[in-house]
Amino acid sequence: MPVKTAPAALTAGDSALRTQYLAEVLALLYPEPCRTDDRKGEPVAEYLVVPDARRPRLLVPTTSRRVAAAAVRRYAEPQSRSARLKRDAVVAALRTGASSVLLRDRVKVTGPASESIDGYLREALGRELSVSIHIGPARANRKPVLQLISPDGETFGFGKLGTGALTQRLVKAETAALTALGTLGLTKLTVPRVLHAGQWRGSQVLIQSALPVWLPRAPMTPRRLTAAMLDIAGCCGYTTGTLAASHYLVELRSRLAAVADRAEGTELAAAAEKLAAHTGDTVLRYGAWHGDWAPWNMANLTDALLVWDWERFTKGVPVGFDAVHHELQRRIQSSGDAAGAVEATVRRSAELLQPFGVAPEARELTALLYLVDLATRYLADRQAEAGARLGVLGTWLLPVLIRRVEKL
Structure with a gap:
């Protein structure tokens, strides 16, 4: 389940909305007593903001170069050659450690890890992971979308959090749909599997397996x-x-x-x-x-x-x-x-x-x-x-x- 890519450049209004939404998402995923204001404390997570804090689209974990590169490489399939070149340039910079030149904005999270989304997911899935966070455009059904990455750089899952009445209903509906579709013997298409479903701090959570969308594409007939x-x-x-x-x-x-x-x-x-x-x-x-x-x-x-x-x-x-x-x-x-x-x-x-x-x-x-x-x-x-x-x-x-x- 890669994220959707916007078909056009961001307007000033959309940039402001994305910046506001970034703050909302961070407050949701890292609630108090966690903090994102650079105060001293136990480190929970650190993110690079792609492309920058004024136009946030993706939060990339700095766990390791391999994890960071995977977060960008498997974030979305670019819709144009220029977009692919930009994506590949960021991936190369992350792999080589030169990302500080391209990506200057960071978010540092401190506080008790047990209170964060990272801690919840590690316990629920029983494995070590890093989280990459998509910051989408304004839509009524917009919700936090998380890419889950293993320490060796494997994208193994995607998560959705339903936070309001509409998005909670949609996350529940998708959980039910994927659960049912997994038993119906579909032969002409492949759908994700439900890895985990539950609630966390009032949000409805769905974690589904990552489909291998990064593999080479074939012409659709x-x-x-x-x-x-x-x-x-x-x-x-x-x-x-x-x-x-x-x-x-x-x-x-x-x-x-x-x-x-x-x-x-x-x-x-x-x-x-x-x-x-x-x-x-x-x-x-x-x-x-x-x-x-x-x-x-x-x-x-x-x-x-x-x-x-x-x-x-x-x-x-x-x-x-x-x-x-x-x-x-x-x-x-x-x-x-x-x-x-x-x-x-x-x-x-x-x-x-x-x-x-x-x-x-x-x-x-x-x-x-x-x-x-x-x-x-x-x-x-x-x-x-x-x-x-x-x-x-x-x-x-x-x-x-x-x-x-x-x-x-």
């Missing part, structure tokens, strides 16, 4: 991606029935009712009801979906397709949701034009959903239901209030959805 998505769609069985009589529509209406206090929620509910009124007799097949199957949540190797971030895994949704989601996220990532990506994805729904056995008359309906589902999630999570880049649905998703529904 549509056939392989479709086969893996179908493996998930059918892993808990299928049901078939009209949209109007489906349990899915009942659940969707319940979720929409929970966001009806907002103007966008009212618009979204109206569009959903109009969609149901026009297409309620359409027969759909229902199965499971990953819930966030995006290019940055998977890695295709020669002999395995690795997929992580299962906190949105859900059963009983129209088959094909994963394919539509992947297409939309891929287009947003490549173009930056979110509204255009929504329009293009809906236009391509017939081609996208044909391999999933979705009937021709149900393909655009499936894509539009997916948009309603995604928008409902954004509103329920309060992504706009959290400052998420795509949190304001009226700027990209809602106009396209409403226009498409009006044409039915």
Whole structure:
């Protein structure tokens, strides 16, 4: 489960938010009586701030050169050649001991080790480890993400901490999903294993095995991606029935009712009801979906397709949701034009959903239901209030959805 990489340079506002979040994360992982103000005391941990304290993205443990280099090398897969070169330069500096030239900002933690996240994880997992900490962009579902590294530089696990109501629910959901998926005999993809789940100082903790995402990648083929998505769609069985009589529509209406206090929620509910009124007799097949199957949540190797971030895994949704989601996220990532990506994805729904056995008359309906589902999630999570880049649905998703529904 490597972390997501931002598609664009940090703005001044995002830098300030990251700096604030860095302080919050340190206070969470190293609560009092631990301190991070350079006062004298028993050393607990020391970190290099990458790239610096003004734009923190990663805290790299200084346990050893090998551990520090592993923390950066396996932190994320860079999305461009220039980003890979920068990453490799930092790794080389850490390996040779020249990092003091590139990385001048440090965080020193002192206090009783037993009160720190390091102490908790060592006891829970029964092994020595160092922790590398990811500082992510503003999102409602942002949570501390930890890379766990052995003394010999092996990244053996990733951890998530749910700290508020939403993130605690998501961490619990991912724990349940990974536990269930580990028993279902999946053959077309590989998912992490649960190494530990529990609570620490009010936070929900999930430690999962590290998938070998650092191995060489292979070109992804549509056939392989479709086969893996179908493996998930059918892993808990299928049901078939009209949209109007489906349990899915009942659940969707319940979720929409929970966001009806907002103007966008009212618009979204109206569009959903109009969609149901026009297409309620359409027969759909229902199965499971990953819930966030995006290019940055998977890695295709020669002999395995690795997929992580299962906190949105859900059963009983129209088959094909994963394919539509992947297409939309891929287009947003490549173009930056979110509204255009929504329009293009809906236009391509017939081609996208044909391999999933979705009937021709149900393909655009499936894509539009997916948009309603995604928008409902954004509103329920309060992504706009959290400052998420795509949190304001009226700027990209809602106009396209409403226009498409009006044409039915």
